[in-house]
Amino acid sequence: MYFIGITGGIGAGKSEVLNYIRQHYRCEIYLADEVAHLVKEPGSPAYGRLLKLLGQEVTGADGTIDRGKMADRIFASPALLEQVNQIIHPAVKTWLLDKLQHAKEGGETELFFVEAALLIEGGYLALVDEMWYIYANEVVRRKRLQEFRGYSDEKISRIFASQLTEERFRESCSLVIDNGGSFQESCLQVDRRLAELGCHYI
Numbered sequence: 373m374y375f376i377g378i379t380g381g382i383g384a385g386k387s388e389v390l391n392y393i394r395q396h397y398r399c400e401i402y403l404a405d406e407v408a409h410l411v412k413e414p415g416s417p418a419y420g421r422l423l424k425l426l427g428q429e430v431t432g433a434d435g436t437i438d439r440g441k442m443a444d445r446i447f448a449s450p451a452l453l454e455q456v457n458q459i460i461h462p463a464v465k466t467w468l469l470d471k472l473q474h475a476k477e478g479g480e481t482e483l484f485f486v487e488a489a490l491l492i493e494g495g496y497l498a499l500v501d502e503m504w505y506i507y508a509n510e511v512v513r514r515k516r517l518q519e520f521r522g523y524s525d526e527k528i529s530r531i532f533a534s535q536l537t538e539e540r541f542r543e544s545c546s547l548v549i550d551n552g553g554s555f556q557e558s559c560l561q562v563d564r565r566l567a568e569l570g571c572h573y574i
Contacts, residue, residue, distance in 0.1 A: 373476055374569055377496050378487040380506035381535050383513030383528075385551040385558070386487050389506055392559050393485065396573055397566060400481050402471065404464055404488035411463040412437045418463040425455055461494055469499070482571045489535060492544045504565075505545035507538070508552035 380386050390401050411418045414435050422437060423430070426445050432438040446453045468486055475481040488494065497503055508516075510532065517523040523531075542548060547565055551558045563573065 373481055373484060374501045374571070375472060375484045375486075375499065377491045377500040377503040378485055378506060379489060379491040379503060379545065380508075380541065380551075381513060381538075382489060382531050383517045384506045384508045385516070385555075386489075386506045388555065389549060389551060389558060389562060390485060390487055392555075393483070393562060393566075396563075397483055397571055398481055398574065399483035399485060400471065400475050401485040401487070402468060404468075404486055404491070404494075407464045407467055408460050409439075411460060411467055416463070418459050421459050422456065425452075425459070465494075465496075465499070483566070492536060492540070497544060502547060503545040504547045504549055505541045506549050506551050507541070508550070512552045 378386055378390060393399055394401055410416075412422060413419060419437070422442075426442065430437055430441045430445055432441075442456075446456050472484050475484050486496065486500070488496075491497075491500075491503065513532075514525070514528055517528050518525075536544075549558055549561045566573070
């Protein structure tokens with residue numbers, strides 16, 4: 373079984389590529405952002421540590437951590453944001469590695485994917501068998517973000533500036549999937565690599 377990281381800038385089409393893989397391969401796919409919300413649920417080790425750090429005022433009436441309240445609390449303080457990340461990021465890795473172990477033991481899964489824009493910065497190069505960079509040029513990504521998410525040019529530029537450069541993505545990843553043209557060609561690139569790994573198209 374192969375553990376593969378999927379990364380790339382916003383608007384590159386990572387979700388689109390993963391949806392194709394989900395439909396045609398024996399795989400498990402996890403989005404790191406979604407896992408980050410799971411590890412904050414009541415009863416998890418991270419939940420208690422976060423409440424100790426941030427206080428009960430970040431919870432809602434049901435005891436769960438309210439995303440809006442938490443955001444208001446941490447984004448005003450870079451130091452607090454860093455402390456929160458030091459709790460959540462290791463919890464996400466632990467959660468994923470537990471799922472990976474279960475997938476290996478189950479014997480049915482050929483591919484285990486984790487997706488996030490920040491996999492490289494998060495130290496996942498040391499964990500995955502391969503890191504894939506989903507690429508589309510800036511013009512294509514801008515157009516997608518404007519049309520499908522309604523983002524302004526200013527917002528897009530701000531997000532682009534906060535993410536890794538194309539050069540950094542390319543030098544860190546073992547495979548580049550060009551998703552800036554036809555989606556059919558993107559799928560062919562995926563199929564070629566997975567065929568090389570001996571994975572079965574279904």
